[in-house]
Amino acid sequence: MTAMLCPVWRDTVAAGLGPCVVTLGVFDGVHRGHARLIGEAVGIGRARGLPTVLVTFDPHPARVVGPPRCTDALSSVERRAELAGELGVDAVCVLSFTRELAGMSPLDFVARILAGRLRAAAVVVGGNFTFGHRGEGTPETLRRLGRDYGFTTHPVDLLPLVSSTHVRSCLRAGDVAGAARALGRPHRVEGVLADGRLRVEPGTALPAPGVYRGRLTCGDEVLVEVDAEGVAVRTSRTGATGLDFLSG
Ligand SMILES: Cc1cc2nc3c(=O)[nH]c(=O)nc-3n(C[C@H](O)[C@H](O)[C@H](O)COP(=O)(O)O)c2cc1C
Ligand SMILES: Nc1ncnc2c1ncn2[C@@H]1O[C@H](COP(=O)(O)OP(=O)(O)OP(=O)(O)O)[C@@H](O)[C@H]1O
Structure with a gap:
């Protein structure tokens, strides 16, 4: 398959980006659960005539905060963007996951990044998504803040038994078919x-x-x-x- 062109923005967005549909998370490997989420975001974007932007974090947040766990990379950021582009995403925005970003409250992240920088009109996340200092923000937090900041929130049901962690453990077991x-x-x-x-x-x-x-x-x-x-x-x-x- 020919790779779709999907621009990658690092800690910035294209000048003049208007309102857009945002989907949020690490998306390492762009697995079938991620594809479900991206499909939902792209569908909302097409219905509203808005571009869809996938917002990802680099490095993996677990390398910066929280208890240590395996974060071996299933994909580079460029590969994530290639796969996201094939699924209809218009651009990928990479946020450097620094201690400063990790310390932002859910309100700050929504006000400064989702609404301020990205001008999100809709936000699509998995039901288990967390964000903001100590991971205190949830899809419900997004829904509440979205009312003030002018975006709708779309939590997506998780595809069972599919996660980047599961893929990493299949690989550690040599089970490339399971991965x-x-x-x-x-x-x-x-x-x-x-x-x-x-x-x-x-x-x-x-x-x-x-x-x-x-x-x-x-x-x-x-x-x-x-x-x-x-x-x-x-x-x-x-x-x-x-x-x-x-x-x-
Ligand atoms: C602004 C912001 C601050 C965060 N702060 C923390 C934190 O203090 N501790 C933590 O373990 N994770 C923190 N995270 C990471 C999130 O809990 C979560 O792992 C990340 O948003 C990726 O979501 P996903 O794992 O569903 O892809 C933060 C995320 C964001 C966006
Ligand atoms: N199985 C799934 N079905 C639908 N959405 C998912 C699924 N897994 C993750 N998501 C969502 O995709 C986005 C990116 O999540 P993330 O990259 O943390 O996936 P993950 O597979 O759970 O990763 P990890 O196992 O490393 O925690 C988040 O909004 C998350 O809620």
């Missing part, structure tokens, strides 16, 4: 091939050590071995590529 079921497509890692090894960004979510069948972006099916050092790929190709994990 693909939750994602709606095979898990992809991106990197640079040289001398039969794929160099990936530190912090990339890899399946457990073992041998897998994979497919490079060029279409070649390849044997892949994940080991303590990283990823060995049986190919003579070199250069930047994606690698989809097809089966274990």
Whole structure:
């Protein structure tokens, strides 16, 4: 499939952005639950004739605040934007998740960012979404504040058993088929091939050590071995590529 062009804005929005539909969250991996949320946002945008903006956080909030947990990346921000674009999103806005952002109250976040910067006319979140200092804001908080700040709030029922955490634990167990079921497509890692090894960004979510069948972006099916050092790929190709994990 050809990648849809989806602009990525970092801590800013396009000049002259008018009212828009916003969907909010980390969206790591853009799994089937995220796709449900994005579908709802895009549907509202089309019905109202407004652009849809996906707002995401980088780095993962759990790397900055809260109890430590695995945040190995299922996707880069650029890959998230590519997948969101394929689902009809018009632009991705990346908010740097700093301690300063983490300290903002739900009211400040709504007033300064959602209403002030993004001019949100509608906000779509999953039923379990939290935001603001100590994660005190909920979809109900958004609904209440939205009445004052001029946006509607649309909480979406969670697709059961699908989360980025679940995909990460499938991968840790070497269950690339389970990861693909939750994602709606095979898990992809991106990197640079040289001398039969794929160099990936530190912090990339890899399946457990073992041998897998994979497919490079060029279409070649390849044997892949994940080991303590990283990823060995049986190919003579070199250069930047994606690698989809097809089966274990
Ligand atoms: C303005 C703002 C402040 C936040 N402050 C905290 C915080 O103090 N502690 C915390 O654990 N998470 C905090 N978060 C993270 C959220 O609870 C949540 O993880 C994040 O919005 C991503 O939502 P999602 O996990 O549903 O994608 C904050 C988020 C936002 C947007
Ligand atoms: N299964 C799901 N169905 C529908 N919406 C979801 C689902 N999982 C998450 N969302 C929503 O998608 C947005 C992004 O959520 P987030 O990236 O935290 O997903 P997550 O899969 O729960 O991640 P993690 O497992 O790392 O906490 C949030 O608004 C969240 O409520």
